[in-house]
Amino acid sequence: MAALNLNTLVRQAHEQNDYDSLISLIPYAKLIGIECLRLGDDVVFRLPANKDNIGNPILPALHGGVIAGFMEHAAMLHLLMFMGIPHLPKIIDFSIDYLRAGHYRDTYAQCQVWRQGRRVANVAITAWQTNQTEPIATARAHFKVDEP
Amino acid sequence: MSDNPVLERAERFLSALRHCQVLGIAVHEAVPSGLTLRLPYSTQIIGNPESGVIHGGAITTLMDTTCGISTVCVLPEFEICPTLDLRIDYMRPAQPHKDVYGFAECYRVTENIIFTRGYAYQDNPDEPIAHVVGAFMRMGKGAQGDGALKRNIQGGA
Numbered sequence: 001m002a003a004l005n006l007n008t009l010v011r012q013a014h015e016q017n018d019y020d021s022l023i024s025l026i027p028y029a030k031l032i033g034i035e036c037l038r039l040g041d042d043v044v045f046r047l048p049a050n051k052d053n054i055g056n057p058i059l060p061a062l063h064g065g066v067i068a069g070f071m072e073h074a075a076m077l078h079l080l081m082f083m084g085i086p087h088l089p090k091i092i093d094f095s096i097d098y099l100r101a102g103h104y105r106d107t108y109a110q111c112q113v114w115r116q117g118r119r120v121a122n123v124a125i126t127a128w129q130t131n132q133t134e135p136i137a138t139a140r141a142h143f144k145v146d147e148p
Numbered sequence: 149m150s151d152n153p154v155l156e157r158a159e160r161f162l163s164a165l166r167h168c169q170v171l172g173i174a175v176h177e178a179v180p181s182g183l184t185l186r187l188p189y190s191t192q193i194i195g196n197p198e199s200g201v202i203h204g205g206a207i208t209t210l211m212d213t214t215c216g217i218s219t220v221c222v223l224p225e226f227e228i229c230p231t232l233d234l235r236i237d238y239m240r241p242a243q244p245h246k247d248v249y250g251f252a253e254c255y256r257v258t259e260n261i262i263f264t265r266g267y268a269y270q271d272n273p274d275e276p277i278a279h280v281v282g283a284f285m286r287m288g289k290g291a292q293g294d295g296a297l298k299r300n301i302q303g304g305a
Contacts, residue, residue: 027194028203031170054166055213056230058297063167064231065212069205073195088196091204095235 007086014081022077029073032066036077043081045074047107054104062102067127068094071109071139075123078111079143089121089143096139105129107136119146154178157220160301168213171206182253182266183218185210189245200244207248207268207278208236214250215264215282222254222262226301227286229262234282242277246270252280260286 013019019036023029032053035046047053047062047070055063072094079089107129115122125139126132155178162168162175162185171193176184187193187202187210195203212234219229242248251273252266262284267276 025197026203027192027197028205031192032205052167052170055168057164057166058228063165063209063212064216064234065205065209066167068208068212068234069203072204072208088198090241091238093235093237094204094208095233096208097233098231101230 006080006088007084010080019077019081022080026073028069032070034070034073034077042110043078045070045077045109045111047109049105049107051104056101059101060104062104062107064096064098064102067098067102067107067137068096068139070107071096071125071127071137072141074109075111075125075139075141076143078123079113079116079121079145083113083116083121083145085145087148089145090148092120092142092144094139094141096137098137100134100136102127102136103129108132116145119144121145152178154180154183154221157226157301158183158217161217161220161226162213164297164300165213167209171209173210173213176249178221180221182251183214183221184249184251185214185217187248187250189247194244199241201241202244202248204236204238207238207242207250208234210248210250211236211252211266211268211278211280212282214252214266215280216284218252218254218264218266219262219284220301222257226298227288228297229284229286232261232283232285234280237279238277239279240275240277242268243270248277249273252282258286262286 158178193206256263268278
């Protein structure tokens with residue numbers, strides 16, 4: 001595949017307030033179904049309820065790995081959208097605490113970049129469903145953000 | 149009686165997890181000392197369209213599942229054990245077009261918590277692509293609503 005011009009794609013997405021083209025670049029994000037909502041200067045990521053994302057058939061609840069994958073991808077998109085990085089950040093480590101069951105319903109995530117260095121960025125991610133003050137999971141991740 | 153009850157319980161457990169079916173995850177080996185699952189390479193789990201490398205989220209799902217189901221290697225009967233936390237350290241990128249294997253073992257079992265650790269690899273377990281540790285909560289034998297799933301995973305026992 002030809003080299004991606006991510007800066008152009010990100011600029012167009014911001015201008016048109018439509019992040020679908022940015023999201024559809026990544027097959028995994030399409031598989032689990034990530035969406036991006038712009039709220040003023042903030043951005044919230046949404047994972048619509050999808051039967052294919054269920055891990056616990058009893059509750060039913062989303063697979064913990066899907067919640068983690070959603071949060072990891074939200075962090076990566078957040079870095080692309082706001083930190084001016086011209087290529088895809090690479091995951092170094094990812095650590096997640098599960099606080100509540102992730103029920104079979106829409107899930108949201110918001111990110112905070114605590115530190116962006118020349119080579120590495122540190123991002124905290126919070127995910128919730130019915131109420132932002134009752135997160136279902138918190139996570140933090142390091143990404144490599146210099147040249148691949 | 150089966151020759152390998154741990155393998156049968158691991159396979160039944162895995163078959164109940166819909167997202168794992170979507171990813172095509174299968175049991176590779178299940179023995180009392182640990183569990184190995186296989187995640188087949190597919191274009192739907194690509195995380196970098198330029199390199200074809202699979203997404204960290206798919207590796208996390210593989211390792212969360214491997215660590216979670218590895219509890220059948222140490223528990224005499226099925227228990228619901230939700231993940232408390234999970235940490236993944238990436239040692240090297242996965243190579244495209246190759247399956248990923250996940251191994252996990254329970255290295256400490258207490259009344260309330262099971263501590264697991266493992267790694268993900270492709271060709272060589274001595275050169276892992278990721279290391280993982282995860283803690284799981286034991287909900288106890290009487291956990292609400294686990295009856296049908298438990299019977300299913302125990303094989304009608």
